[in-house]
Amino acid sequence: MEYVQERVTTLHALTDHRPDAPTGRAAVVVPMTEREYGTLAAERVLAALERVDPARVIVPLRATPDRAGPFAAWLDGFDLDVETLWCDGPRLADLLADHDLDGDRGKGRDVWLALGRALREEFVVVHDADTTTYSPAFVNRLLFPIANGHEFAKGYYARVEDGALYGRLFRLFFRPLVRALADAHDADVLSYLESFRYALAGEFAATADLVSTLRIQRGWGLEVGTLGEAFEHAGFAGSAQVDLGRYEHDHRSVDGPTGLADMSRAVGASTLRAVDDAGVDVAYDTLTERYREAAEELIRRYATDAAFNGLEYDRADEREQVRTYAEAVAEPGSDTRLPAWADGPLSPAAVAEAAAADLEAVAGSGSGSTSRATPEPDPETSVPRDRSPTGGGDR
Secondary structure, eight states, X not given: OOOOOXXXXXXXXXXXXXXXXXXXXXXXXXXXXXXXTTOHHHHHHHHHXXXXXXXXEEEEEEOOHHHHHHHHXXXXXXXXXXXXXXXSOHHHHHHHHHTTOOSXXXXXXXXXXXXXXXXXXXXXXXXXXXXXXXXXXXXXXXXXXXXXXXXEEEEEOOOEETTEEXXXXXXXXXXXXXXXXXXXXXXXXXXXXXXXXXXXXXXXXXXXXXXXXXXXXXXXXXXXXXXXXHHHHTTTTTEEEEEOOSOOOOOOOSSSTTSXXXXXXXXXXXXXXXXXXXXXXXXXXXXXXXXHHHHHHHHHHHHHHHHHTTOBOOHHHHHHHHXXXXXXXXXXXXXXXXXXXXXXXXOHHHHHHHHHHHHHHHXXXXXXXXXXXXXXOOSOOSOOOSOOOOOOOOO
């Protein structure tokens, strides 16, 4: 059992203790797609959140019109204050286009929409809905450092499932990419990124004030992009990471339209964007080769660690994945991040109103599925100010 501190505050699950945390002053954002409808994992997450009893749960929902209404009705059956924010309706699309915020749609864009609504609470927690090992303690653990002087906290956990090492995109792409960058460039941002034990985890918590300053990546680069923003606004002193213990996700294939190869391109672009934002002049001409060398060295170490623990390990398959991910090592393209809500051209209330109208249109009046999605009067459509703390796929 280890308790080593990284350059960011590192909280270890040395016991099964569930720390006290201000869950009643937190909004929990749980992005979902229609594939989560009625699944055991999503049921477990929502049932656990009933025990947590946060101030609100916001579900940014990616679903077709025929599934959105039934999904919202299902969510409304839980003993939670759930706001279903349907992200695929025409009114919402028009609203975003009117403010020049249309463009690529993905997980990050959906989470960004929900974060605007979450700013009404003092604290914000974000996590995925595809874990089969969800515990009510996760929210408390993520919030604890936020209530005790930190502005940003990220979850971490070991991906060991079915007798093998997972977390492939993190182990075989992100970690060796950052190591290759750090070997060539002495920069605080790289030390910051290396400090996080599972940088691609979808679980984080932050103060509403910090969340209001985050520029959000539209797609799979959400997690790394958020870390880059946290480095800028919270830094080492204001950041923490929290051991969430056992955590199991659905697994993704490497190939395919939502596979790890596609995700690697978004993760690579977000990582290099964060490094560029911090003023690092990346030596791209040698980066791909340096990435391959760093990945090969890590594969040797992973193989030893797996053997030590009696786990299966396929070096050839891991090397093949590295060859695939190496194609994602390239200069980031145009910056398509969504703006910080503190600077946003529209209000979270307008987003909620459009999304609620869209959901009502497909669900039908009187279904009961949109009552919690309809925004209440919200005269302070700007983000909160002067608040201070008082105390997801195989990536």
